[in-house]
């Protein structure tokens with residue numbers, strides 16, 4: 001083999017998958033280094049738009065450079081073109097040297113990024129976990145709760161959240177396990193005081209609240225009326241506003257607490273207060 005090229009960001013960071021996969025620069029550069037090692041006389045090219053070998057992985061990039069791998073910066077506006085006439089041919093504009101290159105190839109490798117597993121959206125719906133725009137499971141807060149989800153008790157780690165390298169996935173797995181331990185190590189769970197309460201005398205078992213609760217906290221019990229699982233309830237109040245039988249109230253936000261406040265406010269507005 002004489003000429004090989006590895007194209008980074010294939011189908012990533014533009015078009016449908018407009019995010020960085022974090023590991024493809026690494027795996028592409030690693031493959032280039034392996035190729036150069038096995039075929040020392042070959043020309044090995046890495047085409048990158050923006051090379052992201054994070055942290056200590058910068059060493060891998062430098063080592064590949066030292067071994068003779070050639071790195072060519074391309075632009076998403078002037079994508080490299082591949083054609084076949086009496087052999088594979090690559091045309092690319094080197095953005096740093098501002099020159100057009102034509103390279104005959106024996107091998108072209110597309111370094112693709114990570115995409116959500118097929119069916120991940122269905123699983124997310126079942127677990128009532130929101131997904132990001134890329135289709136990955138969304139964490140509750142990127143800095144303050146990076147392995148939590150908005151559905152309490154469900155923690156995420158690894159590629160389900162977004163593509164990442166093994167070291168990051170292992171660290172996140174440890175964090176998710178530690179968060180899960182804070183629940184399963186207790187004999188009893190404390191729940192928040194602001195949870196919904198359903199009056200079984202009024203409930204007509206119409207299922208409206210069961211369908212609407214974003215956290216799956218309401219189910220029909222053995223008495224054929226709706227009942228809140230207060231460990232799951234997050235106190236959003238959706239069920240209370242939608243129940244056609246007015247059977248649901250949110251503790252600490254009950255009608256006889258809220259309505260006098262609204263009435264008093266309206267009275268003050270009316271009196272110019």
Ligand code: SF4
Nearest residue numbers: 203204206207209243
């Ligand atoms: S919406 Fe109201 S009436 Fe319907 S099941 Fe829920 S509590 Fe019962």
Ligand code: SF4
Nearest residue numbers: 213233234236237239
């Ligand atoms: S208050 Fe919100 S989370 Fe709690 S049961 Fe009602 S809809 Fe579900």
